[in-house]
Amino acid sequence: MAAPLSVEVEFGGGAELLFDGVKKHQVTLPGQEEPWDIRNLLVWIKKNLLKERPELFIQGDSVRPGILVLINDADWELLGELDYQLQDQDSVLFISTLHGG
Amino acid sequence: MCQEGEDYGAPAPEMPPPPRAGRELKCVKCKEGLPVVVIRAGDAFCRDCFKAFYVHKFRAVLGKNRLIFPGEKVLLAWSGGPSSSSMIWQVLEGLSRDSAKRLRFVPGIVYVDEGAACGQSPEDRARTLAEMKLILQTVGFPWHIVALEEVFSLPPSVLRYLAQEPSGTKGAYKAAVDSFLQQQHAPAEGEEQLSQPGSQDPQSPAGLPTAAQTEAQPPTAAQTEALSRLFDSVKTLTAKEELLQTLRTHLILHVARTHGYSKVMTGDSCTRLAIKLMTSLALGRGAFLAWDTGFSDERHGDVVVVRPMREHTLKEVAFYNRLFAVPSVFTPAVDTKAPEKSSIHRLMEAFMLRLQAQFPSTVSTVYRTSEKLVKAPRDGSAGGPPGPRCLLCMCALDIDTADSATAFGAQTSHLSHMQPPTPPAEAPTTPCCSAGAGRAQGCCRGAEPCRREDPRAHVIEQLCYGCRVNMKDLPSLDPLPPYILTEAQFRSQRASVLQEMQEYLIDSDDEAQTGES
Numbered sequence: 001m002a003a004p005l006s007v008e009v010e011f012g013g014g015a016e017l018l019f020d021g022v023k024k025h026q027v028t029l030p031g032q033e034e035p036w037d038i039r040n041l042l043v044w045i046k047k048n049l050l051k052e053r054p055e056l057f058i059q060g061d062s063v064r065p066g067i068l069v070l071i072n073d074a075d076w077e078l079l080g081e082l083d084y085q086l087q088d089q090d091s092v093l094f095i096s097t098l099h100g101g
Numbered sequence: 102m103c104q105e106g107e108d109y110g111a112p113a114p115e116m117p118p119p120p121r122a123g124r125e126l127k128c129v130k131c132k133e134g135l136p137v138v139v140i141r142a143g144d145a146f147c148r149d150c151f152k153a154f155y156v157h158k159f160r161a162v163l164g165k166n167r168l169i170f171p172g173e174k175v176l177l178a179w180s181g182g183p184s185s186s187s188m189i190w191q192v193l194e195g196l197s198r199d200s201a202k203r204l205r206f207v208p209g210i211v212y213v214d215e216g217a218a219c220g221q222s223p224e225d226r227a228r229t230l231a232e233m234k235l236i237l238q239t240v241g242f243p244w245h246i247v248a249l250e251e252v253f254s255l256p257p258s259v260l261r262y263l264a265q266e267p268s269g270t271k272g273a274y275k276a277a278v279d280s281f282l283q284q285q286h287a288p289a290e291g292e293e294q295l296s297q298p299g300s301q302d303p304q305s306p307a308g309l310p311t312a313a314q315t316e317a318q319p320p321t322a323a324q325t326e327a328l329s330r331l332f333d334s335v336k337t338l339t340a341k342e343e344l345l346q347t348l349r350t351h352l353i354l355h356v357a358r359t360h361g362y363s364k365v366m367t368g369d370s371c372t373r374l375a376i377k378l379m380t381s382l383a384l385g386r387g388a389f390l391a392w393d394t395g396f397s398d399e400r401h402g403d404v405v406v407v408r409p410m411r412e413h414t415l416k417e418v419a420f421y422n423r424l425f426a427v428p429s430v431f432t433p434a435v436d437t438k439a440p441e442k443s444s445i446h447r448l449m450e451a452f453m454l455r456l457q458a459q460f461p462s463t464v465s466t467v468y469r470t471s472e473k474l475v476k477a478p479r480d481g482s483a484g485g486p487p488g489p490r491c492l493l494c495m496c497a498l499d500i501d502t503a504d505s506a507t508a509f510g511a512q513t514s515h516l517s518h519m520q521p522p523t524p525p526a527e528a529p530t531t532p533c534c535s536a537g538a539g540r541a542q543g544c545c546r547g548a549e550p551c552r553r554e555d556p557r558a559h560v561i562e563q564l565c566y567g568c569r570v571n572m573k574d575l576p577s578l579d580p581l582p583p584y585i586l587t588e589a590q591f592r593s594q595r596a597s598v599l600q601e602m603q604e605y606l607i608d609s610d611d612e613a614q615t616g617e618s
Contacts (some may be wrong), residue, residue: 013183013419014431017438032217065454068419075137075420084541095423097372097415099182100452 002036007028008091009045015067022049029086038069039082041092057094066098081093115117122236130154131223138420142461148424155413155421163204165395167274169364169407171205171281176362177242178353179212181233182574185430189411189419190334192366193240205281206364210237210244211356213349215318217328218249218341219435239428243314245356250320252348257356257588262490263403264484267361315360323506332435338444345492347568348582357404369408372415375467379490380449386567389496391474414464418499491565492589496528498565520562560589 009025016023029036029044032094039061047060062082069076070093071084086092111212126145128134134147146154169175181561195204210235216226237244335341357365369377374394381393392398398406410418422429426546436444441451457463489498556580561569572578578586 012423014433014437016431017433055441056438059591065458066415068416069421070423071425073137075138075145078145080611086133093423095419097183097419097601099434099437 002029002032002034004031004062005036005043005088006085007086007089009049010091010093013096014095015057015094018051018053018057019049020057022080024048025049035080036086038071038076038084038086041086042082048068063094066096068095068097069093070095108181118553118567126239129304137424138406138417140414140417141465143521146387151420152425155196155417156191158412159188159409160202160204162396162412166407168397168405169206170277173206173364174360175206175208175366175407176353176357176360177210178365178367179209179210180368181212181229181430182368182371183422183427183429183433184413184415184418185375185411186236186427187422188366188368189240189242190425190427191409193242205278207300208242209360209362210240210242211353212237212244212246213352214246214248215345215434216248216432217325217348218332218345218435219433220329221433227618229430230431234428236428245314245360246316247352247356248317248320249345249348250324251317252352252582252584253324253327255351255582255584257353259358259584260492260493260495260588262401263358264402309328311321327580331582334575334577334580336574336576338436338439339384339446340571342444342446343568343571345435345576351584354401355405358616363404365404365406367406367408368410370413370415371468372412372464373469374408374411375464376446376450378454378471379453380446381567383445383449384567386494386565386568388565389494390471391476391498391607395474395476402410411468413441489563491569492560492563492567492585492592496565496566498563538600556586556590559593564587 006026006028006088009027011019011023011025015021019025029041032040034040042058042061047053050057054098055064057067063069069081071079072091075092076084126136128136128147128150129144130146130150134149136145138151139145140151140154146398161171177185179189192208197203198210214226214230216229221229232244240500251455253480324518332341332344335344353365356362378390380393381387381390387391392400394409394411395412409583420426431565437448439447441447452461453467490496491498560578561572564572575581
């Protein structure tokens, strides 16, 4: 049983184009049975925030290769990637590296 | 081994996931700090060690290759994207260090506004330009903003290889650095001026005499219209991307030549170059991989293109920019939001990145392969005159005279586009106007049907294989900027004049024999 969480979701590097150009989103995740990990967060983002072209952001149950995920300014690989359990006031940043040079 | 019909059965048993570098581990370098980023496969770095690692790589790539001489004018090609922004930041920081380890060249920045090719509205372009200017003013180097529309006023000389006297042996580099340092420490009064281009004032960090900004007039609506027409007429996204790259290169080269820059730095990262290597193979540019992906590219002769970011992966660049607040501006490109299979570039990018996700050494393996490519002269003849160069990409032509397979393919595809065939009485063996291949046979002498040949053949026959394939997606050459067509005509006229002169020249080998060659 997970309590509602307030997290900041941010998009950069061009990923914001898929979210109406809005870079920062302060979201409140509702309380639910399963804990809020990144995997569930992605599902939530796909359903509620993603405006177009889901295949450019999500692939399978993870992000598309080429999109970096930073949790509180640290690499998500250090924190367990999809299995990291979100905490209140966390900041999750998705940077697309596929654009520009 | 693999056989047809062999069933691979059940999937391999699930391996336990490899142990991940957890947060409770320490930085692998200093063993103390809290790690923030994982580089390569499993190396966790803390913030400070990551910064040192990143900066060191940049300096090492420049120092290892020893191509940039002190006081040289270097043009930094900036697209606004993360890699080139990071490169500019590294140059900025490198120039402001204490004098022993300082970078020693004179930088300038060029930004090419490609909004017209990407279908942006004038308001969007103006807004992007304003953001760019803010950053340019913060950086403080002299900058040049050019719109892509200016390709319509380029001179044909931009397509010519301008030879430059060789910069000398390795000893010359060291000698140049030593003499530069000596002059820096010379007494303040009566200090002799450096005779190198872009002489530096030792007091100021970058040593720039006057910040020379240039921003040409905003492009006219007619030029923007012409550019849009050109890009709309290209049938495939692959050809569009290649054409954009070609035009951009020519424009940057022109800016460099006009303002006296002898080097251009581009921000191609390791990941991008690995993708570019594979894409070039798919596009038929395998002969030029060493120039397209190597550290230095001297195909233009006097201006050398240098890639100092080639050892940084996109992940490192993105992390550095985020952790150390490097400003960059996002601008949509021709392939923004394009689906995965829309062009060869996108397909290859998706392939490489997906493979990288499963096998983290993919990009570095491809990159290491590119490092091993050697630029060998074509026939091994180092002393001979330089051969013909491709009209667009300016690499040495890789198409032989009529015998090779590629020439045959180009020839037959040209013939299929030809006008009604010549009357049988006139065509014994080779058809008239077989201009698809080399010009050695020459166009039919004085025969009238030859002049009906469209200018398209003149252009196509001067391109390398990769550029010819791209041109197939451009149904008409009319929308191309005039400098390309002018130079093509000039070259083919010169070739036909040379051909005519050949028969009047007495070959020195034939002196013992009678007659002409």
